Structure formats: structure tokens, C-alpha cells
Amino acid sequence: MVKIAEKAGLPCYLKPEQLCWYRDKSACRELLSKLRLPTPGFVKVPAAEQNEYKLAEITAGLKYPLISKPLDKYGSRGIFIIKDQEQLAGSVRKTAEFTDLNEILIEEYNNGFEFNMMTWVSDGAVRVISIADREKTQFAEGKLPESTRNVYPSCLIDKVEEPAVSLLQSYIEYTGQKEGPLSMQFFWKAGEGIQVCEIAARFFGYEHELTDMVYRFNMEELLLNYVYDNEYVTKMLEAQDIRKPLMHGAVLYFHGRLKQIQEQQAAYELAEDKAVVKPWIFYEAGEEVVAYGPNPYLALYYIEAGSREELDEITRDFFEKMSMTDPDGEEIVFQNKIPKYSL
Structure with missing residues (x-):
């Protein structure tokens, strides 16, 4: 997109020469090290x-x-x-x-708590839209834990927001980004602070729905007004307070074994739960689960509740009840877990 905009003479929030710091993992790591910003x-x-x-x-x-x-x-x-x-x-x-x-x-490898942070750069300043807990479950020895729940807002905002914003501000002062989307995945451990996992000049997939659910902050509205009414973008950002959610929300991700799906009644029953805002079941009965295929998960559910405690209780219920079985009646779905936040 950035390269096309440059060739077509269209306005864009980045220039092609800036892309390496947001798309190339090696260039990102090297810049973080050069700036003495915390990274593994x-x-x-x-x-x-x-x-x-x-x-x-x-x-x-x-x-x-x-x-x-x-x-x-x-x-x-x-x-x-x-x-x-x-x-x-x-x-x-x-x-x-x-x-x-x-x-x-x-x-x-950093095994601390992980976070997804979405921001918007306005006049060279980082403005926070959301910070979420990115929870993971390890399903097999030696394999990287998989993302199984992203929760909005994070329960650790007070510990991570200030250092995360400061880090991103230092990063864009070097890259020259003055406007547009900016996201970061990062880790935090008590007593050790934060470390960067990834910085990207975009928003996270499957998560813009959550800013709308939790804050009524609509990403499509933000992007359209960035083109047609920049003053309204300023008003949106000024009104956004990540500590004042209207609801608590999460997206639940389910992964599984590479088998043929025969029965998934439980998945459809969970889709009818009153806490579900939007369900997404990726496979039909009779289909084979494929690694790295067109379907990123077995299923995902956007859920909401009035408090974090209630949201956690609903999540545990979903993790316990979720099931898909193969023609032999064997379970396909891996068992998700919620991490402990005792600090």
C-alpha cells in the first residue's frame, strides 16, 4: 500500500524508506538495540x-x-x-x-505477560487507543504457546502504559512517523519492566471489533475520518480513555489437532450464548483441519461482560465446554487455559 501510494502520488502516513522498521523483524530489532530500547x-x-x-x-x-x-x-x-x-x-x-x-x-525467550497495544500517531505524538492482555496456552512441549484469549482492557494497564508509550515515542522520533496507526506487542515481568516483541504501522487483525465493543471506538470511523475529517479524528482521540471501558470484552481463539471434524454441536451451542457478540466457526463437518491453511483457527468468539471477573467466568465456561470430535469420537480441540495474574 505504501509503495503504491508513493508511485501514484497519493498521501500516505509512511514513505517506502520507512517500511523496513515496521516490516523487517531484523531491522526492527537492530533499531531497538541502537536506540537502547528494551528488546530480547x-x-x-x-x-x-x-x-x-x-x-x-x-x-x-x-x-x-x-x-x-x-x-x-x-x-x-x-x-x-x-x-x-x-x-x-x-x-x-x-x-x-x-x-x-x-x-x-x-x-x-520472554515468558512474561504479553500485551497488544494499538495507538494512533497524531502530529508526531503517540495516542493510546487500547491495551489488551494477550493470553497464550502451550499445547505441546517445545512449541511456542498459542494465542488463546485477548482481553480488553488489560488488567495491568497501570504497570505498562507509561513505559510502553515512552518506548513507542522514542521509536517514531527516529523513524519519522508523524501520523497513522501504530501497534506494538510487548512483554512485561514484575521487577524487569517491558520488552518489545513487534512494532507495526497497522492495527491488529481480529481486534478492531473489540475497541468498538469495549469503548465504542470504531476503527473504520477513525480511518475514514483520517481521510475526510481530521478534526474529528482529534476529537475521537481526545475522548478515548482506556481506563473507562463501557464493557469488558475478549476474543477467544480455539486451536486443535489435524484431524477430520465430524461433530461440532458444542461449538454451535456456545455461539448462541448471550455473552457472544460475534461467533466465527471456520470449519464445516467433514472437513480436515489444516496447519497454516486458509482457516487460522477452529473457531473464535467475541464475548463481552460487565466486569473482568464476569468475563473470566464466562471464558472458563467456554474453555470447559468447547468441543469438536473426529469420526472416532476423539477430541480435536486443544484445552485453553487462563493465566494467573497474581503479582
């Missing part, structure tokens, strides 16, 4: 490298556990947890199968 330690490794001693030498400055990830893929594709040096070469080999580049990324 990392190195780039030749994708074809299998010499254990050479890999140990390259990663000597990193602290285990680590993760291996492709530089040209998004989501959890090709990402593996490396608990110790014995797993290093095997994880590099597995990640290399997912990339079209000559290098992959090895970085320190």
Missing part, C-alpha cells in the same frame, strides 16, 4: 548452519531459553522454543524449513 537479545544465524559448535559460538551472548523464528513469516509459523544448547541445531533446522531467506533469527 538476538542474533541472526545462517539458515543452513548445522554445526553445533558454530551455532554455540554465534549464540554465546544469549541467555536460555531461546526461540528460533523466520525473518519473513508472521504469527507462530516456524517458531520453536530452545531450552538448551542440545536443542539448538534441531530448532534451527526446523525453522529453516519455513523461510525463503538465507538467515533466521535466534532470540531470548
